[in-house]
Amino acid sequence: MQARKPVIYAGGGAIASNAEEELLQLNQILDAPVTNTLMGLGIYPATHERFLGMLGMHGTYQANMAMHNADLIIAIGARFDDRITNNPSKFSPGAKIIHLDVDHSSVSKIIEANVAVFGQVKNSLKAMIGLLKQHSDKYDKNNLKEWHSQIAEWKSSHGLNYEMYKDESDAHAILPQAVVQHVYNVTNGDAYVTSDVGQHQMFAAQYYHFDKPRRWINSGGLGTMGFGLPAAMGVKFAFPNEEVVCITGEGSIQMCIQELSTCLQYNLPIKIININNEALGMVKQWQDMNYGGRHSESTYQDSLPDFIKLAESYGHVGLKVEKNSELKEVLEKAFSMKDKLVFVDIYVDPAEHVYPMLVANNSLEDMWLSKDKKT
Incomplete structure (x- = not known):
């Protein structure tokens, strides 16, 4: 009182x-x-x-x-x-x-x-x-x-900038934050959202505004890469008439990607939003911040599959986005296909970091706000 x-x-x-x-x-x-x-x-x-x-x-x-x-x-x-x-x-x-x-x-x-x-x-x-x-x-x-x-x-x-999606200029790379904001807008904030682990997980948590409990399906402290796709399948089984979105990254999605076959078998038309920065983004971010950008076992851009062909080989729809000007239109197209699993492979800025970020072993008021700015 x-x-x-x-x-x-x-x-x-x-x-x-x-x-x-x-x-x-x-x-x-x-x-x-x-x-x-x-x-x-x-x-x-x-x-x-x-x-x-x-x-x-x-x-x-x-x-x-x-x-x-x-x-x-x-x-x-x-x-x-x-x-x-x-x-x-x-x-x-x-x-x-x-x-x-x-x-x-x-x-x-x-x-x-x-x-x-x-x-x-x-x-x-x-x-x-x-x-x-x-x-x-x-x-x-x-x-x-x-x-x-x-x-x-x-x-x-x-505070966070919730209007990044409004910048549709192709003068710069797609920002992962803007991807989540577009997904939020296209789904009217009413989807069931699953995620894997890493930068995309944090961006989803920061920029998708959940107004109801049990709409954010996450492995939390278990830190389970590969969780997002099977979790989305389970949600779609439970709520076949609801919009179910898996926000993932190109590293996590490959851990259970064979379940795309199960999705076809059981007709599970989920939407997969692959925030593709061609790296294990959170590992790379820590290596940028703590090891002067000396990357070890966190980048693999020359060995990634063609996710569009891979999705199509499983009988699904694959869509690729590389420009800001295409992002909104492609996402609207993906979510308009109610009876299809659509895999949207979105190439984002590989240098983008998740902020704020707590400074280790300090208090909650000690944060990195950007790459060159601390509280």
Whole structure:
């Protein structure tokens, strides 16, 4: 009730507990900023004005800054893993922690909780909502105006650019961020999206705005390259009338690409968006940043298959994009083929990195914002 800089930090446990309605109801009372983990995306609507975006290693500037400067963190079905905390000794130094989780072993394991609430978070949130309603006269949303103003300033100064898709100039290479933005627009933000692991995974998490839980199907901390295609197949089996998209990279997709045969056998018309930078992009990014661009076992542009011919050999449709001016039209064509699996091979800028990126062994306010700019 006394907090002036609260943050709600919700993870995959909130989705597992089907707590989306309770989380919304809680924040109708609190009016606090909300951030999600990679596995929690969709538990709180990404288009809501209080949503900060994902936090952590490749979280948004405003989410990481809000967490670092918070005086109260309400953790809901999240585990404070190393992608979130960075250096635990420097994590949110001024915050009290209320931690809701069903798993006793996850609470106070990495970050000590001041208040621990055990049980299904859906039920815990219902109880919290009831208590807050009983004491509504003691809480004033207006006390958070200064906090919301600070967050708006952070977002304005270093927030993500969600309008990259508007640049259709062929004077430069296609940006992977723009690919995800186009996919979001073409699908009206209502697709089931699976991904593999790497840069494309982070770009999808950053730039596809999930307003519902269980629309983002991801291997998370398991880091499983090859997960995206079979996961998309499973979603399409479960929801045959829904749009299902696998956002992948040319490295990950080859790990289970033989399942294109299964897709033909069972008539699974998913859409595969291959963000092709001709490298293991995240490995290459770390080699760029930590080893002066000395690449080892991360590039293979001369040994990649012709993905269009490969998709066609499995009986599917293959489309190739190499120019910005072609991107929107080709994606619209791909998604218009409702009864076909379409493999869209999109060649993107191989030098592009994922930002923000936490500076290792530091706090959440220590970030790389671009190749040559740190906080």
